[in-house]
Amino acid sequence: MPLARSADRTPDRAAILTVELRYEEDLVLARQRARQIAALLDFETQEQTRLATAVSEIARNAFRYGGGGRVTFALGTLPERDGTETPHLVLRVEDAGPGIADLAAVLDGHYRSTTGMGIGMLGARQLTDTFDVRTAPGEGTRVVMTRRLPQRLGGASASPETAARLADALARQVPRGPLEEVQAQNHELLATLDALRERQAEVERLNAALSEANAALARTNQELGETNRGVLALYAELDDRAEALRRGSELKSRFLSDVSHELRTPLSSILNLTRLLAEHPGAEFGDEPRRAVQFIRKSALGLTDLVNDLLDLAKIEAGRVELRIAEFTAADLLAALRGVCRPLVPGDAVALRIDEPEPLTLLTDEGRLSQVLRNLVGNALKFTDSGEVHVATTLDADDVVHVRVRDTGIGIRAADQERVFDEFTQVEGAHQRRVKGTGLGLPLARKLAALLGGTIALESAPDAGSTFTLSLPRVHPSIADGAPDARRLSEARVAGRREVDG
Numbered sequence: 001m002p003l004a005r006s007a008d009r010t011p012d013r014a015a016i017l018t019v020e021l022r023y024e025e026d027l028v029l030a031r032q033r034a035r036q037i038a039a040l041l042d043f044e045t046q047e048q049t050r051l052a053t054a055v056s057e058i059a060r061n062a063f064r065y066g067g068g069g070r071v072t073f074a075l076g077t078l079p080e081r082d083g084t085e086t087p088h089l090v091l092r093v094e095d096a097g098p099g100i101a102d103l104a105a106v107l108d109g110h111y112r113s114t115t116g117m118g119i120g121m122l123g124a125r126q127l128t129d130t131f132d133v134r135t136a137p138g139e140g141t142r143v144v145m146t147r148r149l150p151q152r153l154g155g156a157s158a159s160p161e162t163a164a165r166l167a168d169a170l171a172r173q174v175p176r177g178p179l180e181e182v183q184a185q186n187h188e189l190l191a192t193l194d195a196l197r198e199r200q201a202e203v204e205r206l207n208a209a210l211s212e213a214n215a216a217l218a219r220t221n222q223e224l225g226e227t228n229r230g231v232l233a234l235y236a237e238l239d240d241r242a243e244a245l246r247r248g249s250e251l252k253s254r255f256l257s258d259v260s261h262e263l264r265t266p267l268s269s270i271l272n273l274t275r276l277l278a279e280h281p282g283a284e285f286g287d288e289p290r291r292a293v294q295f296i297r298k299s300a301l302g303l304t305d306l307v308n309d310l311l312d313l314a315k316i317e318a319g320r321v322e323l324r325i326a327e328f329t330a331a332d333l334l335a336a337l338r339g340v341c342r343p344l345v346p347g348d349a350v351a352l353r354i355d356e357p358e359p360l361t362l363l364t365d366e367g368r369l370s371q372v373l374r375n376l377v378g379n380a381l382k383f384t385d386s387g388e389v390h391v392a393t394t395l396d397a398d399d400v401v402h403v404r405v406r407d408t409g410i411g412i413r414a415a416d417q418e419r420v421f422d423e424f425t426q427v428e429g430a431h432q433r434r435v436k437g438t439g440l441g442l443p444l445a446r447k448l449a450a451l452l453g454g455t456i457a458l459e460s461a462p463d464a465g466s467t468f469t470l471s472l473p474r475v476h477p478s479i480a481d482g483a484p485d486a487r488r489l490s491e492a493r494v495a496g497r498r499e500v501d502g
Contacts, residue, residue: 014163057120066095087158330360357393384409
């Protein structure tokens with residue numbers, strides 16, 4: 001039986017255009033047409049981008065997992081609770097692939113995929129008014145999304161005549177080439193970044209309000225010694241502060257998650273388009289445009305890393321990180337770390353030295369542990385002009401593993417050593433003119449270390465280098481407490497806990 005999330009409704013009455021998904025370039029065309037149709041229907045600019053993003057995500061799933069398909073744009077009506085019908089833009093994506101076996105888990109947000117399929121479907125559902133999926137093994141998948149038309153267009157906008165006028169207007173619009181589409185994606189990305197700055201300003205305003213609340217709390221504390229009524233006032237003030245902190249935490253997590261999702265699709269499109277341009281430049285594609293495309297791709301890769309860090313922070317603060325506990329050796333972990341970090345070495349003046357560890361088996365999340373070490377080693381290489389970055393691993397008598405990352409770099413003042421673990425914070429200095437960063441690597445590393453039951457300590461002095469020491473139990477605490485058998489040790493999965501925020 002097909003899996004479905006809602007009633008099988010076919011609201012489209014007047015077809016506008018169909019885009020066949022045979023080649024990867026067709027994904028770009030489908031996104032362009034979605035944006036053009038939304039513009040012709042007088043959707044706002046941000047709504048145009050949202051609709052184009054939803055179509056792009058589902059079309060990419062059809063192309064990647066269904067072997068191709070088609071995207072149909074149409075006009076239709078949907079019934080409201082009061083019995084009236086309202087006009088909608090209908091977006092239908094169909095493929096003849098193997099179907100989606102885990103549809104329920106995907107739409108409930110529980111499916112875990114290394115390809116990002118679940119994130120794409122969840123994101124598309126959030127960007128549209130209605131989202132209906134029909135799928136069955138061997139019969140393909142059909143996704144129908146709708147978005148209510150702007151009120152100023154009126155009910156007649158869903159008529160076949162309106163659809164015909166739209167189709168005629170589209171026929172006169174020549175699709176852009178890959179390079180022009182990259183430029184359009186850049187404009188969308190800049191607009192999204194502007195929205196990010198506005199939301200960040202909102203967070204800063206909230207922080208200012210919290211500072212005022214703290215000041216009010218300090219005044220209340222002074223009144224405690226004078227009268228019992230001061231105690232009651234203090235309790236009320238504490239309740240207000242706790243609520244403000246809770247709202248601030250929720251706003252920050254929502255801000256990080258929303259911005260990351262808004263950035264992910266434009267960045268993926270930029271990477272795909274620049275790869276297409278690099279692989280199929282054409283005879284007229286000269287050296288200067290090729291260098292520009294390579295620069296665009298490098299910038300997009302850097303922004304993608306930033307988006308991934310933001311998503312990880314949002315998941316940790318929301319308590320939605322899931323650890324995958326498995327057995328692995330320290331030798332395998334450090335061998336992989338050596339291969340990943342070697343390209344980051346700035347030049348011959350700096351050496352990366354990773355000692356071979358003693359025979360040691362760990363039982364924790366290898367991926368998250370590797371992510372912590374990559375951030376620590378990458379940070380050390382970034383701020384070391386000459387000398388070495390040295391990584392050494394030891395096991396103490398309490399079954400605690402210590403990984404020390406020592407560098408001969410610029411060092412950190414004692415007053416700044418705690419600040420480097422604050423999000424979006426960078427220590428001011430001459431090195432800032434040549435070393436750029438986001439201030440997310442070390443805060444993320446400390447939060448992930450806490451999820452693994454460990455801590456990160458810092459010893460440093462100006463011009464004397466720094467030593468970051470990651471200390472964590474060899475066996476994850478959740479496994480050690482439960483003492484499961486050998487099979488459960490290799491299959492255990494542990495949900496991230498909200499206490500790491502403290």
